[in-house]
Amino acid sequence: MTVTLADVAARAQVSPATVSRVLNGNYPVAASTRERVLKAVDELDYVLNGPASALAAATSDLVGILVNDIADPFFGIMASAIQAEIGGPGGRAGGERLAVVCNTGGSPERELTYLTLLQRQRAAAVVLTGGAIEDAAHQAAMDSKVRKLADAGTRVVLCGRPPAPETGAIALTFDNRGGGQELTEHLIGLGHRRLGYIAGPEERTTTRHRLEGHRAALAAHGIEEDPRWTVHGRYDRRSGYEATLELLRRDPSLTAVVAANDSVALGACAALRDSGLRIPEDVSVAGFDDLPFSIDAVPSLTTVRLPLAEAGARAGRIAMGREEAPPGGIASVRGELMVRGSSGVPRVS
Amino acid sequence: MTVTLADVAARAQVSPATVSRVLNGNYPVAASTRERVLKAVDELDYVLNGPASALAAATSDLVGILVNDIADPFFGIMASAIQAEIGGPGGRAGGERLAVVCNTGGSPERELTYLTLLQRQRAAAVVLTGGAIEDAAHQAAMDSKVRKLADAGTRVVLCGRPPAPETGAIALTFDNRGGGQELTEHLIGLGHRRLGYIAGPEERTTTRHRLEGHRAALAAHGIEEDPRWTVHGRYDRRSGYEATLELLRRDPSLTAVVAANDSVALGACAALRDSGLRIPEDVSVAGFDDLPFSIDAVPSLTTVRLPLAEAGARAGRIAMGREEAPPGGIASVRGELMVRGSSGVPRVS
DNA sequence: TCATGTATAGAAAGCGCTTGCTGTAACGCT
DNA sequence: AGCGTTACAGCAAGCGCTTTCTATACATGA
Structure with missing residues (x-):
């Protein structure tokens, strides 16, 4: 039914070995022979059998x-x-x-x-x-x-x-740790002292490292962290939206929200706006990754660009x-x- | 070097055929035998050879x-x-x-x-x-x-x-055609008569169909289209940004911009804002696809949701x-x- | 008791390809 | 002329698995 190497070989009047070598180009084959083989391959519409080739x-x-x-x-x-x-x-x-x-x-x-x-x-x-x-x-x-x-x-x-x-x-x-730290330091540098953090799912290295960076920055500036300021969620916008509402509920005096990534940050922005808060006048927001859409957000997102x-x-x-x-x-x-x-x-x- | 079916068979004291059958579960094998085979597989850390199996x-x-x-x-x-x-x-x-x-x-x-x-x-x-x-x-x-x-x-x-x-x-x-038509009809219904269109790359069915829908809507409402109102570009935000500036240059009197997809629409929004135009007060924008971020844009994007x-x-x-x-x-x-x-x-x- | 079924296991023939090894011309060199 | 090279091409042995067919061991019914 399907065309095999042998069929091509027969048509080109050569041995299967030669056909294989032409196809793989890893062994000298006379130009005229090669041509004949290629022609046969073409005429028969031959397609190499991957599994067979991989096996051999x-x-x-x-x-x-x-x-x-x-x-x-x-x-x-x-x-x-x-x-x-x-x-x-x-x-x-x-x-x-x-x-x-x-x-x-x-x-x-x-x-x-x-x-x-x-x-x-x-x-x-x-x-x-x-x-x-x-x-x-x-x-x-x-x-x-x-x-x-x-x-x-x-x-x-x-x-x-x-x-x-x-x-x-x-x-x-x-x-991730260094980036997280730099980001939070930027916010602290602006004067923020009450920062919410929307972390990714627990038990993930990325989540932990980014959070550790954030905390390192806080610690470095003698800011004591309130456990209420950290919420865990998924790495998507929906999660950011919900987590932000939760943060706001826990402590309306937060002046900044740091998100686990840009999608989460976007959700956070939406939640803040829906809560009647302006960005960044009332609350600053920061993301992570710098995905293409982040620059398009309104206002555009402060974030950490990962190459x-x-x-x-x-x-x-x-x-x-x-x-x-x-x-x-x-x-x-x-x-x-x-x-x-x-x-x-x-x-x- | 690598463990084969035969090795497993030897260890389980059965024939290779039996091992294969246990692994594929497509033939009756006595419970005790199956167990023995599975144990051997486990002990030897055997992994089936995909190509060989696919070939056979x-x-x-x-x-x-x-x-x-x-x-x-x-x-x-x-x-x-x-x-x-x-x-x-x-x-x-x-x-x-x-x-x-x-x-x-x-x-x-x-x-x-x-x-x-x-x-x-x-x-x-x-x-x-x-x-x-x-x-x-x-x-x-x-x-x-x-x-x-x-x-x-x-x-x-x-x-x-x-x-x-x-x-x-x-x-x-x-x-795509129907969606494009519906979208443009919505804009026409709002009163728009001068609509720019940022199309996707040429020679693509998606591009053509969406554009055809747009034009069908215009035609249905007796709006004659100005060729200057259509610009082609890639399906990304950057392209939307540039195309919008171009449209604005060609005809500043446009009151709406329809984009080939949501990413392009986001770029269009950015370009409009950078040009000092408000959305939708000065210019309306519409996208296509309803990707997750579209609802988060500010203002949120009017678009056609594709399931x-x-x-x-x-x-x-x-x-x-x-x-x-x-x-x-x-x-x-x-x-x-x-x-x-x-x-x-x-x-x- | 013997033919017949039923369940399970094995033997062995490939699946279609690659490649080490073995020719075998044609060539160049002394 | 004789012989080592060089350049191709073919033979045939697998690669590791699946599956058909066959064999064996019991269980079953007449």
Whole structure:
């Protein structure tokens, strides 16, 4: 039914081996022969059988990209950048690799299962993006899986995720703590002393690091934090909206709200406006990530820019072995404070 | 080096055949035997060899999802929904399928190459999302490829893309024309007579259909369109910003700007504000898609809501053969006009 | 008691490709 | 002329799994 290598070989009057070599271009073949083979391939509309080829060659052209939420531009941007470097089609010829974006939805089980699936496919490389889940058991399971992948020759790169020592994975970590600290220091510098914080989901490294940075800034300036000032929620706008209302309820005297990321900050803005508060005159707002829409918010969002595309591209190149790994296998990627319209001096109370 | 089925079989003291059957659960195996095998699998840390299995069984658990731009939430949301239905891990057991999100970047070649790559992998299904490129040659090539995929048993579903008759693909099309028309009629109903239109890239079905709807509305109300009122650009905010400045330059008397999508509309809003114009008092703005951030814009965006997640989910189910295809293999998905703060009566000139 | 079923396990033939090794011309060199 | 090279091309042995067909062991009904 389907056309096989043998069919092409028969038509081109050569052996299957020759056809394979023409297709892979990894062995000298006389120009005339090559031409004949190519012609047969074309005429028969032959398409290589991926699994068979992967089995025989014991290699695969799949590269996995794990993301927490593909509908979130934070991950979309990284995935896009990684993928552009992976080559996919369009990369330099020969290296046609299929980038597989896997959406874990933040679920530990899915994360693990996807890793197994990729292991099963003998993926050439795997890039894990975004924060990790902070659960000892799960982390141990992940580390062990990653080590196995690495041992099996799959290059594993962590992009925007904390290093996993001893696993053989290369890490490009975001300096969430430093960024968070810088951001809050900016607000403190403006005069804010009562700052609400909308954190991401608990048990996530990103959440914890950003919050730690925030607290470090407070501590550095001798501001004692009121436990009521921190609320946890998801990384989306809805959560930001609700959390802000909650913060306002707990302490209406807050003069600034720091959000776990830009989407959350947008929700916070909406909640503040709906509560009749002006930004930044009544309450300042700050986000994190600097996603494309953040500059468009009204007022535009003060935030910490993370070089998502750049980091993704670098992760992609490392995964493809096209760039050297950073010394020690770990690199920290810094964010850049973007001061914009949503932050200002606090209102006089 | 790596553990194979045979190793597991040896350890469990059964034949490879039995191990395979235990793993696939598609043949009766005595409980005691199964247990022994599972234990061996566990002890040896065995992971099935995907390519080998795919080769022998002549099936694959890969499902491809083609998107134009993964960094755009429009596609991210659809991809996420499709993928959730595909099963991925977390779906019902047994059907562990690997969803492969492929980013074409809107390039015709990449689109085609990805399809070939998926064909090579003998993908179980392929979902093509978003508008198609309107180039006769390319379209013919795509159709032929799709037909081949379908013939080979790969289920092909188009989600938010015009039907491709005779190719065997199921289509879930967005009614871009109807939505565009309704949107513009809303503005006309408010009293607008001078409407600018920021269209997407040329040679795209989505662009054309939305624009046609817009024009149909104008025509229906006897409004003659000035060619200066239409500008083409990309589907992003930057493009919307620039196009709006251009429109304003061409005709400052415009009272409304209709954008190709929400991101473009946001850029338009920014440009208007930067030009000292109020929304909607001076100029009304309308978008398309109703992405999550649109309701958060200030003022919130009047737009046409497309049920991206629902359509994606349905496409996913159809791709998995879990839902029947619509009659005739074609279904039109309607958008819903969302009237919000960015549109109002025109200023008196 | 013997033919017949039923449940379970194994043997073995591939699936379609890659690749190490083995020819075999044609070539160049002494 | 003789022989080592060089440049291709083919043979055939797998890669690790699935699955058909066959074998065995009991249980069953007449």
